Structures are given as C-alpha cells and as structure tokens.
Amino acid sequence: MSNMHSRPMFDVEALRRGVEERDAATMRSLYAENAQMTVVDQRDQPSHPHQISGNSAIGEFFDELCSRDMEHRLEQVVVSADGSHAAYLERCRYPDGATVLATSMLDLRDGRITAQTSLQAWDEESGGARPQDAPAAAAEAAERVEHLDFGKPDEVRTFDHGRAEILNVGGGIIGRLVLEPGWRWSRDVKPLAGTQWCEAPHFQYHVSGTLRVHMADGTEFDAKPGDLTMLPSGHDAWVIGDETVVVVDWQGAVHYAEKS
Known part of the structure; x- marks a missing residue:
C-alpha cells in the first residue's frame, strides 16, 4: 500500500494552468521524454492520424498552439485510482466565435504522459483544421464535406446478439x-475472429447501455453512456443488464466481425 501511495501522481492543476493560461512550457513538462501524441480529426482520420513523437516535438506543437489568439478551458479531468490513465475534455474558442472541442485519453507513468490520443471536433464554419494550419485547410474541408447516417450504413455485419454498422467516411x-442483452465477445464474435481475445484496438464513445470490459491482464471495468474508452488488443467484453449497448468506434471497426 505504501508503494502505491508514494508513486508520483499526474499533476491535474499543472494541466489546468497550462491549458487555460496557454503556458507551453508547463504543458511540455507534463510529457515523458519519449511520449507519443496522436490526433484524430476531420483531416487526420483514424487510419492515418497526425502523429507527434518525443517531448521536443510535442513542445514545439504546444509553442505553436499556445501562440494562437484562442481561449482555452479545461472542462473535465478524470484520473484512474492507480494513476496509470487519465482523460480530459478541453474547449477552445477563436476570436470569431468558432469552437473546437477535444477529448484526450492519456497513458501515464510516474506522473508523466507517455501516450496521448486526442479526438477533435469543431464548428463547420471554422474550416475544420488543427490550430496551426486552419487557414490552409478551410477550403479543402469545404470541398469534401460528408453527411452520413448510421441508419443507412455502407455495410452491416451481423453476429449473435448484435451487429456492426459500418460507414466509410x-x-x-x-x-x-x-450489442443486445446477452451479448459477449468470447461467445458471439470469437468464432468469427478465431483468436483467444479480441485483438481489435478500440477508440469508442459509449452511447447507451453498460458494457463490462475484461482485459487480458485481469483489469476489469464497466463502460457506461457518455464514457470514452481506448482499448488495446487483448480483451473480452459483455453486456450488463437488459439495455442494448450502442458504441461508436473510430478505430476498431475496420475488420470487426468480418466473416472469412
């Protein structure tokens, strides 16, 4: 118990200060030397995200970001009890009123960020770019606006107690x-996957229902409506209760439940 309590914890107040005061040096200090940052947005889709490697490059990213005339607000931060993961929600506003909303999932070690995956969304009129290249991306984004509906998916993959609705965007x-009540990956999808555990990494937003996730290392937790989960390969999952689970998955749907 004493070792757990003596482990360095993530400095949430430093994160708040760095974000809201646009303090690039403070933001850089939160990252490990070999940290990796992944950004997913309308320009950088999950299949080819924007990758930033190393503390130095991440520092340059924040130098540019913090130099912009924007208002930043940290709206919510959650840190796991063991200090190994965190998530936060950030809202940014340009002088013209355009808003960017970013959700970030963090892997932590010794109180420092070792890996970060951020999902960004913005007002369409802003042009849909990362802060450092917003003007150049505005015209490009306008040329390829897509408006799709999961009610009319490009493909539906069915399996016992559920289905995967696929959109190409x-x-x-x-x-x-x-995923209907009674669904469990190890019973209903495992025969299609042919692997001991689900090997598809997921980056998901949970819309409804409760999903219990069991990782290969023994970690287990419940994901509920409003939660974001980033799951590496090696897990099982099943529906808890009598409510259908609905999740939107930006990363793990490429080959999920495909029939050979």
Whole structure:
C-alpha cells in the first residue's frame, strides 16, 4: 500500500494552468521524454492520424498552439485510482466565435504522459483544421464535406446478439456497434475472429447501455453512456443488464466481425 501511495501522481492543476493560461512550457513538462501524441480529426482520420513523437516535438506543437489568439478551458479531468490513465475534455474558442472541442485519453507513468490520443471536433464554419494550419485547410474541408447516417450504413455485419454498422467516411471507417442483452465477445464474435481475445484496438464513445470490459491482464471495468474508452488488443467484453449497448468506434471497426 505504501508503494502505491508514494508513486508520483499526474499533476491535474499543472494541466489546468497550462491549458487555460496557454503556458507551453508547463504543458511540455507534463510529457515523458519519449511520449507519443496522436490526433484524430476531420483531416487526420483514424487510419492515418497526425502523429507527434518525443517531448521536443510535442513542445514545439504546444509553442505553436499556445501562440494562437484562442481561449482555452479545461472542462473535465478524470484520473484512474492507480494513476496509470487519465482523460480530459478541453474547449477552445477563436476570436470569431468558432469552437473546437477535444477529448484526450492519456497513458501515464510516474506522473508523466507517455501516450496521448486526442479526438477533435469543431464548428463547420471554422474550416475544420488543427490550430496551426486552419487557414490552409478551410477550403479543402469545404470541398469534401460528408453527411452520413448510421441508419443507412455502407455495410452491416451481423453476429449473435448484435451487429456492426459500418460507414466509410473521410478515407476511413467508423463503426456503430449495437450489442443486445446477452451479448459477449468470447461467445458471439470469437468464432468469427478465431483468436483467444479480441485483438481489435478500440477508440469508442459509449452511447447507451453498460458494457463490462475484461482485459487480458485481469483489469476489469464497466463502460457506461457518455464514457470514452481506448482499448488495446487483448480483451473480452459483455453486456450488463437488459439495455442494448450502442458504441461508436473510430478505430476498431475496420475488420470487426468480418466473416472469412
């Protein structure tokens, strides 16, 4: 117990100060030397995200970002009890009123960020770009606006107690998983996958129902409506209760439940 409590914890107040005061040096100090940052947005789809490697490059990213005339607000931060993961929600506003909303999932070690995956969304009139290249991307984004509906998916993959609805958008694939009460991956999808564990990494937003996730290392937790989960390969999952689970998956739907 004493070792757990003596482990360095993530400095949430430093994160708040760095974000809201646009303090690039403070933001850089939160990252490990070999940290990796992944950004997914309308320009950089999950199949080819924007990758930034190393503390130095991440520092340059924040130098540019913090130099912009924008208002930043940290709206919510959650840190796991063991200090190994965190997530936060950030809202940014340009002087013209255009808003960017970013959700970030963090892997932590010794109180520092070792890996970060951020999902960004913005007002369409802003042009849909990362802060450092917004003007150049505005025309490009306008030329390839896509408006799709999961009610009319490009493909539906069915399996016992559920289905995966697939949309091809922006050069990538997004899936909506609809999992009925009684569904369990190791019973209903494992025969299709042919692997001991689900090997598809997921980056998901949970719309409804409760999904219990069991990782190969023994970690287990429940994901509920409003949660974001980023799951590496090696897990099982099943529906809890009598409500259908619906999740939107930006990463793991490419080959999910495909029949050979």
